Amino acid sequence: MITQPFVIAGQSFSSRLFTGTGKFGSTQLMEEALLASGTELVTVALKRVDAYTHQDDTLVHLTHSRLRLLPNTSGVRTAREAVFAAQMAREALETNWLKLEIHPDPKYLLPDPIETLNAARELVKLGFIVLPYIHADPVLCKRLEEVGVAAVMPLGAPIGTNKGLRTIDFLKIIIEQSRVPVVIDAGLGAPSHAAAAMELGADAVLVNTAIAVSDDPVRMATAFRMAVEAGRLAYEARLARPATTANASSPLTAFLDEL
Numbered sequence: 133m134i135t136q137p138f139v140i141a142g143q144s145f146s147s148r149l150f151t152g153t154g155k156f157g158s159t160q161l162m163e164e165a166l167l168a169s170g171t172e173l174v175t176v177a178l179k180r181v182d183a184y185t186h187q188d189d190t191l192v193h194l195t196h197s198r199l200r201l202l203p204n205t206s207g208v209r210t211a212r213e214a215v216f217a218a219q220m221a222r223e224a225l226e227t228n229w230l231k232l233e234i235h236p237d238p239k240y241l242l243p244d245p246i247e248t249l250n251a252a253r254e255l256v257k258l259g260f261i262v263l264p265y266i267h268a269d270p271v272l273c274k275r276l277e278e279v280g281v282a283a284v285m286p287l288g289a290p291i292g293t294n295k296g297l298r299t300i301d302f303l304k305i306i307i308e309q310s311r312v313p314v315v316i317d318a319g320l321g322a323p324s325h326a327a328a329a330m331e332l333g334a335d336a337v338l339v340n341t342a343i344a345v346s347d348d349p350v351r352m353a354t355a356f357r358m359a360v361e362a363g364r365l366a367y368e369a370r371l372a373r374p375a376t377t378a379n380a381s382s383p384l385t386a387f388l389d390e391l
């Protein structure tokens with residue numbers, strides 16, 4: 133471990149790269165890529181797996197002691213549906229951790245802030261560890277923190293777009309203000325995007341599409357792992373401040389003295 137570990141809801145993580153499980157060419161490839169990524173938290177869409185049998189192919193390939201499952205509610209449209217899905221996930225997968233995703237619009241998959249806040253309030257009362265996927269809205273993040281979520285997961289760009297940190301100004305405010313861990317989720321299309329997110333001071337990032345659809349998901353997962361570690365190391369070492377005027381890297385006086 134080269135960067136400081138961090139904690140969500142009492143659980144310590146040494147990897148700051150969370151991953152998704154969709155879009156891989158095969159479940160075998162998914163498993164290899166996730167292991168190469170070093171991830172310790174893996175989100176699984178409840179709608180995609182048969183969580184009640186222990187034979188589901190995706191779940192079988194996720195059975196590693198280092199991998200904690202984070203069921204997500206992708207596909208639900210309302211708070212009511214999200215609470216129902218969460219209860220199913222808790223029973224079937226024996227975890228009270230939940231990535232809360234409510235995005236009724238299939239075109240942009242943007243999260244519904246009102247339904248998300250209502251669902252989060254209810255789920256926290258029901259004993260869930262709630263990690264809500266939201267727009268990069270600092271006010272909403274505070275409201276979610278007040279209802280007791282364990283972390284916030286603001287988007288960099290819409291899911292699957294690979295556009296990077298399009299919401300950067302708002303992510304900076306969220307990171308500055310948040311009292312719970314900030315996980316930048318969605319739209320990170322290149323390792324450099326993940327490194328930039330970590331340099332901003334995000335606690336972690338969640339990446340799926342960019343790893344799964346690359347020509348070589350195992351190598352891409354490795355690249356993301358290295359980028360996340362590099363970005364976090366740079367943040368911990370404190371980046372040099374940008375300046376508007378030049379400042380020589382070595383003193384010019386030696387030349388002048390010889391003249």
Ligand SMILES: CC(=O)[C@@H](O)[C@H](O)COP(=O)(O)O
Nearest residue numbers: 152291292318319339340341
């Ligand atoms: C798997 C999952 O939870 C995604 O919805 C997540 O938001 C990742 O987004 P990308 O696929 O853009 O990395």
